[in-house]
Structure formats: C-alpha cells, structure tokens
Amino acid sequence: MSGTNLPAPVGPVSVGEILRQGRNLLISNPSFQKWAASFPLTRLLAERQSNALFDLCSGFVYSQILLASVRLDLFTKLSGGPRSTAALAEDLGLSVDATQRLLRATTSLKLTDELEGERYTLGELGAAMLANPAIAAFVEHHALLYKDLTDPVELLKGKAQTELSGFWPYAKPGEDAAPPETYARYSELMSQSQTLIADDILDAFQPSTPRSWLDLGGGEGVFAAALGEFAPQIEVTMMDLPPVAARARVALQTRGMLSRVNVLEGDFFKDPLPQGSSVVSLIRILHDHDDDQVRALLAKIHAATEPGATLLIAEPMAGGRGADRVADAYFNFYLLAMGRGRGRSVKELTDLLTAAGFADIRPLESRRPMLASILVAQRV
Secondary structure (H helix, E strand, O other): OOOOOOOOOOOOOOHHHHHHHHHHHHHOOHHHHHHHHHOHHHHHHHHHHHHHHHHHHHHHHHHHHHHHHHHOOHHHHOOOOOEEHHHHHHHHOOOHHHHHHHHHHHHHOOOEEEEOOOEEEEOHHHHHHHHOHHHHHHHHHHHHHHHHOOOHHHHHOOOOOOHHHHHOHHHOOOOOOOOHHHHHHHHHHHHHHHHHHHHHHHHHOOOOOOOEEEEEOOOOOHHHHHHHHHOOOOEEEEEEOHHHHHHHHHHHHHOOOOOOEEEEEOOOOOOOOOOOOOEEEEEOOHHHOOHHHHHHHHHHHHHHOOOOOEEEEEEOOEOOOOOHHHHHHHHHHHHHHHOOOOOOEHHHHHHHHHHOOEEEEEEEOOOOOOOOEEEEEEEO
C-alpha cells in the first residue's frame, strides 16, 4: 500500500508517540481507508470516523438550523404537545415543504421527535432549550461570531476589526467610553447565563464561614443576589464598570436584594479594591484578559486581602474533563475574535496564582465544567 508520508518526529519519542505515528500513517493512507470501510471488523469504526468528520464539516449548517428554530420560536410552539406538520407550517409562517425540511433536520439533531401521522413533538435537546432560555440568546449572539469566522485564517493572522470586539467594549484597549446601549447589550447577555453558573458555584463551594465576599466583574448582580439569598450572614459586595453597576442596582432592586448587596462602581484594573474580603470571586473574568492583565489583577487581589482569604475562579478551563471542546476550540476562537484573552488550563492558572502569592490551589467538582470549572486558592 502506498501511503502519505507524515513528518518524521523530532527528538526522543515515547512508545505512545510511536504508536500514534503508526496509527496516523495507516489512517492517512487511502488504500487502508478503502479496506477498513469494507472489512467487517473495522467497518463500524470507519463509519464512525466518517460521521465525525462530516459533523465537523456540517457544524455550521447544524448551528443555522438551531438559529432558524430559535427565531421561529419552534420549541415554544411545540411545548404544548405534538402538532401536525400542516398546523406548524401555518403557525411558523412557512410552506408545508419548508416546515417538513426544518422538522426533519431538527429531528436528526434530537431537537424534535417525529411521531406517527406526520406529527412532531419536542425532542430531548428541544426540551432542554426551553429549560435554558440563555442558550437561545447565545444562539442569536453567535451571528456576530460567524461573521468573524468567515475567514478563519485571516482571524488567526490578526484581523484588525471584528464584530465581537465591537460587542464587548472592554475588548478594545484604550477605549474607556462606549454608548450605554453597548454595556446594556453585553450585560444582559451575560446575566441570562449566570444563574446556572451561580447555582453550580454555590453547590461546589459552601460559603459557611466567610464574613465578607467580593465579586469582581459582577455584571447585573445575578451571582451576588444568589449568594445573598444562599448565605444571608455574609456581607456581599460586587464591583463592575459604572454603566454595568447602574444596571446591577436596578436588577437587584427588582429582586428585592439591593439592601443585601453593596454595589461598587469601578474598573478593577485601575481603581482601588475594597480591603479585607474573606472571599474574592472572579466568575468568567480571567479568560477575557491577556496574561499581563491577569498577573496584575491577581497581584492586586493579593494586596487587598489578608492571609487566609480565599480566591475563587470559575470559568471554562482548557484541557478539562468534559470541557475540552468548549474551552480549547470554542472559547479560544471566540476570544480570538473578541480581541483579547484565552482559555487557560488548571496548571496555567495555578502557575499564575502561585506567582501572585497564593497557595493551596485546588479544583472543585463542577456539575457543568463546560460552563465553568472551579478553582480555589488561599492567600498567603
């Protein structure tokens, strides 16, 4: 069999590397692929491999089917039970043929289930969409990301202007002012997904002993409110940029939690931090910033806390179990399009924390690591 010549390994190699190189030589050989697809013992493996590759090629189409479903409010229209294709077509404002195409597509993606008599109902993932309305908001938001990914090579080479850098005002160094609607747009998006993360954090880290808790970059106060309800004995303070903090006060007032949460206006990179907090939390903050900024922020938190204080970090982390595709593929390219930040592994974060003077650094079990893995450290 004639095969593809892969580059020779450089330097000493392990047995695992040798085996992987041999595997790659086989898989990259067209003759082997043809044989594997017909041989009974390898046919299923070859088919699974082909399907996985096609899924990578078709991912954009799948995401656009989901976007169409969200914009047509398909899942809500099926929430009352099974409906016929004809009835749905009228409700969706589509032809019967277009509706059938959509429903066959959503059924293949487990968003809907097909029943007898050309009737459809919610599928497993469609029902989950109804339970997590924040997903729909992110599906709409991804239209910006897709524009930036039209030419991914250009993005990797350092595309100057991106849609996402315009969406996140703090992604543009040196631009401190943005229209209020810009802050409103991104703050609302973040708050919609924060409830699940807040629950996961408070499930993993029981705040029984802290006297005071400072949540940096607290957005519209979703986590601060959840913490205040969960542990009324804790003095809760959150800090964010002035336009965001103003929105937080309104949201906390609506929830009846403004008297329980102290809302501070400020840029945690430029302005002084409150002193002496027992716990400081950074929830989906560090991966939005480059290493120099992260080092500066960790040093600033160290200076603002006493020995024994806890620093809690919650965000998608690279290389983590159950979160590798989210952190290493999705967020790495999302942040590239945003213009700053990157996904970091537990080891990378541990090194940064150690250099800043933190110790006893350990991960906590998270129910949804794809949304947020959790790392805690002690100030020494």
